[in-house]
Amino acid sequence: MRMTGRGWWITALIVPPMAFVALFIIYPIVAAFTYAFFDWQGLLRGDFIGLANFHKVLFEEPYAAWTRNAFTHNIMVFVALMVLQNGLGFFLAYALWRELPGARFHRIAVFLPVVLSTVIVGYLFKLFMHPLFGVFNISLRGIGLGGLAQPWLGQDSTALWALIIANAWHMLGFPTLVFLAGMQRIPTEMLDAVRMETQSEWVKITKIVWPLVAPSATVVFVLLFVGAFNWFELPYIMAGLDGSPYGSTDVLGLYFYRTAFGGVSSGQPNFGLGSALAVLIFVFIAAIASVITVRLRAREIQL
Template structure:
């Protein structure tokens, strides 16, 4: 004979009430973060977007101009020359960070994962630079690279490589690569920490089993470790992209607001700063807001694309 279970109405109401209470409690804890996000992130973004659709006379808003401020950026000098130049330098910063900063960070994290002694010491040493203000780091490197009294050129001359000594920040051919190097030097500890945490989450039994099957260290890293690091690589890649496109402090410290020499270190954030505060244009608010909006839309769109591509790659591996 089939028996039917009878649901206790009081128990069901108690359970549903507990679920509703837990959701309410969660919203209470999330609400402060949402309020701060709305005030300091969402509101400024929407304000900049609205400003970009109007003409401005100083701080007085004029008539609705539609996309005129955006058209000005691509058709009117000096914006039409500065915009692609600054954008390409941001791209160079991102590529340089991916090639040097993140590759070296992954290598150091892998070595530290295998070395037990002094592991915490080296992790601390690698992460110390990014705890310092980027402006301070930039100014210190500008002093060290000085052609007059900088220790870098002095060391090169002292070891017989005087032909390599040059005004690193005064040469348009080398200035942007100095920015790439200093940025990578400061932030290399960030991927070291993230990759180190990801490596610590990989079960050692998998690596040991592959070793017993005769796999070499490189084969184990290529076929086991690296695929399991894809989520961490995705996170580091997106954050690196955002940081490279928003770069301001180090380029400003090394090349000033004009991106010296001759715009060789100019980036989009510097262009926004000059347009908003140094251009002297009566429509500075409208034009600079258009730059900020374009920068945000590009960062947001490419970040979503990178996340989607890496998630697809992760699903294929598993």
């Protein structure tokens, strides 16, 4: 095929951006898959060892126990944030949708934390949850509930929940405004028709609003799922790379990073095991996210 002047022009436009995506996104992802099948000596690639790395992280102790522990925490985080972030976000959106006086201000306020860096949010809540001087415990003592004051981040029974609360505060605005945008697209005629039929808010929510914002629900569910299984920054800042105390806040993101680059107490970096973990997390996220998307898409109603 001979290149015309226009052909060269199009090539010149399209090749540099494609090169960036190919080199810094597609290639690393593909490479991550191949790395997992090799034995790594530090930064040097050794022999091809088939599925040995996968076998190790899934079935050999202590790796298998660490994997199970982290994976369980990711599931807890996902379920808890589903309620605290997406569930609460839906009802907040419903409240904002009414456009009562001040709605615009409330909308701006709920989205404000979303623009902050996770690092800032993490440290802020770490200071707030300080056992002696944090505002959480000071407030509890102030209202006579000093008995409930806890070292929130320092004991394994509450640490993961403390992180979940911080994350919910940080990200609540996102599902809220996505749901709100979905609600604002519901045709007014449809709402008027429902208002004639029923006075019950509950019926309105469950029978009309919820089914009609299904496309928004699909998006925030899938994004939360991917986010929950990629969780890294917040636990890194608030609980540290080891998922302290005693691994009670360890999640796959931290475990992967520790395995790949070496943790505070867990010794040598191991690119082979790290890549095997990355591939497993990647395949898991891709598989489940596609299933969720297909299942949820099926219940969306086209307006």
